[in-house]
Amino acid sequence: MDSQKTDRREFLKRSAAVAGGLTLGAAEPALGQAVAPVPANILGTDELVGYGDRSRFVTSERIPHGGRASPDTFGLDFHIATPLQDSVGVVTPSSLHYMGTTRGSYVPDINPAEHRLMIHGMVERPLVFTMEEIKRLPSVTRMHFIECAGNRSNRRHTTVQETHGMTSNAEWTGVLLSTLLEEAGVQDDADWIVAEGVEEVKGASSIPMTKAMDDVLICYGMNGEDVRPQQGFPLRMLAPGFEGIFNVKWLRRIKVVDRYYMTYNDYGHLTQDPVNAALGYQIGPKSVITHPSGGQQLPGKGFYEVSGLAWSGGGRVDRVEVTTDGGLTWTDAKLRGTAQPMAHTRFTFEWDWDGSACELQSRCIDEIGQVQPSRAQVAEFWNQPPDQPPRVRGQDNSIQPWRVDSDGSIHNAIA
Amino acid sequence: MDSQKTDRREFLKRSAAVAGGLTLGAAEPALGQAVAPVPANILGTDELVGYGDRSRFVTSERIPHGGRASPDTFGLDFHIATPLQDSVGVVTPSSLHYMGTTRGSYVPDINPAEHRLMIHGMVERPLVFTMEEIKRLPSVTRMHFIECAGNRSNRRHTTVQETHGMTSNAEWTGVLLSTLLEEAGVQDDADWIVAEGVEEVKGASSIPMTKAMDDVLICYGMNGEDVRPQQGFPLRMLAPGFEGIFNVKWLRRIKVVDRYYMTYNDYGHLTQDPVNAALGYQIGPKSVITHPSGGQQLPGKGFYEVSGLAWSGGGRVDRVEVTTDGGLTWTDAKLRGTAQPMAHTRFTFEWDWDGSACELQSRCIDEIGQVQPSRAQVAEFWNQPPDQPPRVRGQDNSIQPWRVDSDGSIHNAIA
Numbered sequence: 001m002d003s004q005k006t007d008r009r010e011f012l013k014r015s016a017a018v019a020g021g022l023t024l025g026a027a028e029p030a031l032g033q034a035v036a037p038v039p040a041n042i043l044g045t046d047e048l049v050g051y052g053d054r055s056r057f058v059t060s061e062r063i064p065h066g067g068r069a070s071p072d073t074f075g076l077d078f079h080i081a082t083p084l085q086d087s088v089g090v091v092t093p094s095s096l097h098y099m100g101t102t103r104g105s106y107v108p109d110i111n112p113a114e115h116r117l118m119i120h121g122m123v124e125r126p127l128v129f130t131m132e133e134i135k136r137l138p139s140v141t142r143m144h145f146i147e148c149a150g151n152r153s154n155r156r157h158t159t160v161q162e163t164h165g166m167t168s169n170a171e172w173t174g175v176l177l178s179t180l181l182e183e184a185g186v187q188d189d190a191d192w193i194v195a196e197g198v199e200e201v202k203g204a205s206s207i208p209m210t211k212a213m214d215d216v217l218i219c220y221g222m223n224g225e226d227v228r229p230q231q232g233f234p235l236r237m238l239a240p241g242f243e244g245i246f247n248v249k250w251l252r253r254i255k256v257v258d259r260y261y262m263t264y265n266d267y268g269h270l271t272q273d274p275v276n277a278a279l280g281y282q283i284g285p286k287s288v289i290t291h292p293s294g295g296q297q298l299p300g301k302g303f304y305e306v307s308g309l310a311w312s313g314g315g316r317v318d319r320v321e322v323t324t325d326g327g328l329t330w331t332d333a334k335l336r337g338t339a340q341p342m343a344h345t346r347f348t349f350e351w352d353w354d355g356s357a358c359e360l361q362s363r364c365i366d367e368i369g370q371v372q373p374s375r376a377q378v379a380e381f382w383n384q385p386p387d388q389p390p391r392v393r394g395q396d397n398s399i400q401p402w403r404v405d406s407d408g409s410i411h412n413a414i415a
Numbered sequence: 416m417d418s419q420k421t422d423r424r425e426f427l428k429r430s431a432a433v434a435g436g437l438t439l440g441a442a443e444p445a446l447g448q449a450v451a452p453v454p455a456n457i458l459g460t461d462e463l464v465g466y467g468d469r470s471r472f473v474t475s476e477r478i479p480h481g482g483r484a485s486p487d488t489f490g491l492d493f494h495i496a497t498p499l500q501d502s503v504g505v506v507t508p509s510s511l512h513y514m515g516t517t518r519g520s521y522v523p524d525i526n527p528a529e530h531r532l533m534i535h536g537m538v539e540r541p542l543v544f545t546m547e548e549i550k551r552l553p554s555v556t557r558m559h560f561i562e563c564a565g566n567r568s569n570r571r572h573t574t575v576q577e578t579h580g581m582t583s584n585a586e587w588t589g590v591l592l593s594t595l596l597e598e599a600g601v602q603d604d605a606d607w608i609v610a611e612g613v614e615e616v617k618g619a620s621s622i623p624m625t626k627a628m629d630d631v632l633i634c635y636g637m638n639g640e641d642v643r644p645q646q647g648f649p650l651r652m653l654a655p656g657f658e659g660i661f662n663v664k665w666l667r668r669i670k671v672v673d674r675y676y677m678t679y680n681d682y683g684h685l686t687q688d689p690v691n692a693a694l695g696y697q698i699g700p701k702s703v704i705t706h707p708s709g710g711q712q713l714p715g716k717g718f719y720e721v722s723g724l725a726w727s728g729g730g731r732v733d734r735v736e737v738t739t740d741g742g743l744t745w746t747d748a749k750l751r752g753t754a755q756p757m758a759h760t761r762f763t764f765e766w767d768w769d770g771s772a773c774e775l776q777s778r779c780i781d782e783i784g785q786v787q788p789s790r791a792q793v794a795e796f797w798n799q800p801p802d803q804p805p806r807v808r809g810q811d812n813s814i815q816p817w818r819v820d821s822d823g824s825i826h827n828a829i830a
Contacts, residue, residue: 038613041524043644049495050476052510055648057527058641061465080464088588088636089556091506095467096640109456112472136719141504141751141761173503198453221503223638225511226473229458233470304551336556338753346556 060086062096065150065166078106079148081165084290084309090143090337090344092168094223099230100148100166100244108198108250112226112234117180117218121194121256124185131234135220137175142217143343145169145311147283148244152396157412160293163400167311169344170231172238173221178213181256186213190256194263195237198250204263205246207239209256211281215240215342218251240342241313242281283313284397285372287320287347287364298408301355306333309344312366317345319365324351326359326401326413327374333362341367353404359413360402374399375414475501477511480565480581493521494563496580499705499724505558505752505759507583509638514645515563515581515659523613523665527641527649532595532633536609536671539600546649550635552590557632558758560584560726562698563659567811572827575708578815582726584759585646587653588636593628596671601628605671609678610652613665619678620661622654624671626696630655630757633666655757656728657696698728699812700787702735702762702779713823716770721748724759727781732760734780739766741774741816741828742789748777756782768819774828775817789814790829 065079079100082092092098112131120126147167157163181193186209193212196204207216217238219227227233232249239246255261287310292298306324310317316339321330333347347362363372378398379385401413480494494515497507507513527546535541562582572578596608601624608627611619622631632653634642642648647664654661670676702725707713721739725732731754736745748762762777778787793813794800816828 039523039525043522043524049479052477052512052514052643052645054509055527055641055644056524058648060640062467064464087639088554089586089639091586091639093638093640094469094508097467099467107458108454109458109471110454112470114452132714136717138720138765139503139722139751139763143752171504171506223508224502224504224506225475225508226470228467229470230467233473299547302551305553307554336554337558338755340753348554350553 060096062098063161063165065100065162078102079150079166081161082168084160084165084288085293085296087290087309088307090169090309090346091223092170092344094170094225094228094231097168097170097222097228097231098146098148098166100150101249102245106199107229109229110198110234110250115198115234115252117235117251118253119180119184119256120253122187122190122258123181123256124187125183127180127184129180131220134175134218134235137179139173139175140217141171141173141221142240143169143171143340144217144238144240145342145344146238146244146247147286147311151244152398157294157414159295160288160290160400163294163412164288166244167309167344169309169311170222171224172217172219174217174219174235174238177216177218177237177254180218180254181212184256186256189258192257192260194255194257194261195246195248195251196253196255197232197248198252204261205248206257206260206263207242207246211239211242239281241283241315243283246281281313283311285312285314285317285364285366285370286310286397287317287362287372288400289322289360289362289402292360292404292410293402294410294412296410298353298404298410300408301353304351304353306349306351306360308333308347308362310335310347310362310364311342311344312364312370313342314370315341315367317347317364318367318369320345320347321363321365322347322349323361324358327361327399330363355406357406358404360404361399363399372397372399375401475511477513478576478580480515480577493517494565494581496576497583499575499580499703500708500711502705502724503722505584505724505761506638507585507759509585509640509643509646512583512585512637512643512646513561513563513581515565516664517660521614522644524644525613525649525665530613530649530667532650532666533668534595534599534671535668537602537605537673538596538671539602540598542595542599544595546635549590549633549650552594554588554590555632556586556588556636557655558584558586558755559632559653559655560757560759561653561659561662562701562726566659567813572709574710575703575705575815578709578827579703581659582724582759584724584726585637586639587632587634589632589634589650589653592631592633592652592669595633595669596627599671601671604673607672607675609670609672609676610661610663610666611668611670611678612647612663613667619676620663621672621675621678622657622661626654626657654696656698656730658698661696696728698726700727700729700732700779700781700785701725701812702732702777702787703815704737704775704777704817707775707819707825708817709825709827711825713768713819713825715823716768719766719768721764721766721775723748723762723777725750725762725777725779726757726759727779727785728757729781729783729785730756731782732762732779733782733784735760735762736778736780737762737764738776739773742776742814745778770821772821773819775819776814778814787812787814790816 060083062080065081082098117129151166235251237248289308310320320333333349336346339345375398403411403413475498477495480496497513532544566581650666652663704723735748748764751761754760790813818826818828
């Protein structure tokens with residue numbers, strides 16, 4: 001609270017120096033004219049009870065990823081991206097949570113009364129659970145992000161929804177997988193699990209036992225209600241901090257095995273070496289400024305709150321730095337709320353824009369000391385020329401630069 | 416994490432002693448038959464993009480409060496209650512957030528481009544803000560509950576939705592009111608504010624300046640998107656921990672004044688003494704078990720996770736105790752996640768039900784040491800006979816007892 005008071009004073013001092021925009025120093029009668037009108041329309045009682053809707057004036061929507069116009073053209077690679085440019089706080093509304101799948105534009109319509117979860121393979125006691133039985137077990141509730149490995153910008157991308165919209169964050173509720181595995185009794189040589197969803201193609205992911213016994217969740221709840229169909233209703237596996245593909249939707253079977261299993265989900269970018277698997281799967285520290293961001297327009301010079309999201313598969317976000325001069329100088333942003341492990345964290349930065357062209361960037365430092373790299377560093381790592389657009393393999397967590405033109409328009413600064 | 420591991424071991428030990436229900440020790444071929452079927456139905460692409468829906472199998476809904484069948488019969492006292500019996504975690508989905516108003520079954524349909532917030536009265540610089548201007552200011556994001564003063568059980572109530580459904584919890588994003596007031600410059604003798612919404616009746620609430628300058632929020636965001644119309648779109652005032660009526664919806668005007676103003680919202684239960692006002696308005700420590708709760712049915716004896724919500728206007732929830740023998744012995748429940756000030760906090764309690772009739776209760780202790788009282792204590796405070804149903808004036812934060820009959824049915828134990 002004390003630091004907040006200091007912030008405000010600093011804001012006010014600066015704000016007094018910034019002419020116009022925020023305050024109208026009009027006299028009382030003029031203010032009387034300016035008060036908000038009582039709207040003529042009221043909403044009918046149908047909208048009032050049951051399950052409420054958002055305002056008809058709020059039209060923020062998900063979009064197909066990769067510039068494809070229609071879901072009919074997706075084929076197997078079906079992805080829809082969250083409108084991060086409109087985000088506030090850290091919760092992604094369930095209706096706007098991103099979805100990614102390489103198994104067809106396919107959302108099964110599951111009756112939870114008929115759904116089962118089987119734990120089998122190298123266990124002492126194979127088990128089958130109904131949804132009711134799972135809900136009787138000790139639960140946990142945790143904020144976690146999910147992110148698609150393909151969540152990275154390229155030269156086609158204009159907005160933050162296009163560059164970074166394949167990550168979202170929700171309050172997940174469920175049972176620790178370790179609770180189920182301990183109940184089943186894992187055999188000594190069992191080093192992996194294979195998690196399988198309810199799809200005709202039997203999409204499945206191999207996960208190391210160390211991760212499975214650590215913090216993997218079997219979730220039935222999301223943002224205070226049942227998991228949404230697009231997120232795996234009635235049951236989704238959460239592998240916090242791992243690439244999106246490990247967070248198996250419509251989970252129906254977990255097989256305990258002694259080795260990495262190749263599955264439909266393996267299409268070249270996953271490491272099959274069990275020794276390196278856990279680290280290879282861990283999403284690096286990442287951040288992006290969501291406002292102002294590509295495609296947005298500043299109405300003029302003056303005070304703005306720069307706002308964005310940071311996250312890391314390595315744990316809590318420890319710090320976020322912001323630059324307004326393209327990386328010459330960096331200043332600590334403020335973290336809003338309590339940073340949670342493997343969860344989106346909101347950062348804000350108070351900025352007086354002088355009206356000249358500049359470049360905004362953010363970088364994330366996580367609790368284990370990892371620093372989000374620049375585009376040049378990522379290009380060097382993959383042995384690519386730094387003066388060309390990087391063609392990044394796998395997860396790209398490099399810094400996103402936004403160029404601010406003197407007319408207030410915001411652009412993706414990646415060539 | 417360590418304590419979680421201990422928990423699991425204890426659960427497994429007990430679980431092994433509890434026969435049946437959770438585990439099916441069948442052989443592999445039988446398990447093969449038990450695996451979840453691939454559903455025949457898939458959802459169409461219309462549901463896939465844009466703004467997603469919940470499963471058609473999830474039908475949890477709000478209900479009119481007080482047993483009234485239709486919103487048409489509400490008149491001025493319009494209240495709809497959250498289905499707490501289905502809640503998980505601490506976020507209330509915006510579509511299920513409770514709504515209460517004494518100003519008619521009225522939800523204004525506001526165009527945010529036309530909406531204004533005026534700060535006037537005893538200030539140096541009267542101000543008018545557009546929504547765009549408010550969103551440029553330094554923001555905060557905080558979890559907070561809202562609760563109607565009338566959120567209490569009586570003899571008509573069967574379910575937890577009826578007894579306690581007029582409280583909900585959300586992630587709110589907005590500007591601290593103190594930021595706006597400091598910008599306007601509050602005059603020395605100004606001890607109160609009057610906050611007014613966009614209603615024909617000019618519903619308004621008087622709030623002490625000490626509270627206004629402390630933690631009151633002017634919110635445009637709720638659970639990661641715009642505030643919903645029923646919650647005050649495009650702008651709601653949050654007075655954390657104060658009774659629901661202070662959290663003015665469709666906020667359009669804040670007048671800084673030198674005394675308590677009587678308004679349409681004053682209907683007898685609010686304290687007008689400015690010295691005692693802040694404490695009188697503060698909601699006491701409260702909790703309720705949401706599962707199992709009235710109207711629910713346990714399938715048989717065995718292990719259950721008892722789960723509920725606790726909150727207090729006095730700050731963070733420090734501790735929750737649970738009794739399964741009607742108050743003879745109390746045991747600490749576990750708090751899930753990071754308890755936030757003036758926010759719902761999820762508690763859980765691991766319970767082996769032996770199949771005999773019993774009574775479940777929970778009680779909340781907050782960070783300033785306040786303890787949730789029993790019904791008898793509340794009756795004594797109001798000088799009512801303890802053996803009769805209490806007729807409580809104003810806010811009732813007494814303990815909610817649920818009776819478990821030997822057939823597994825759950826009932827409100829209040830006579």
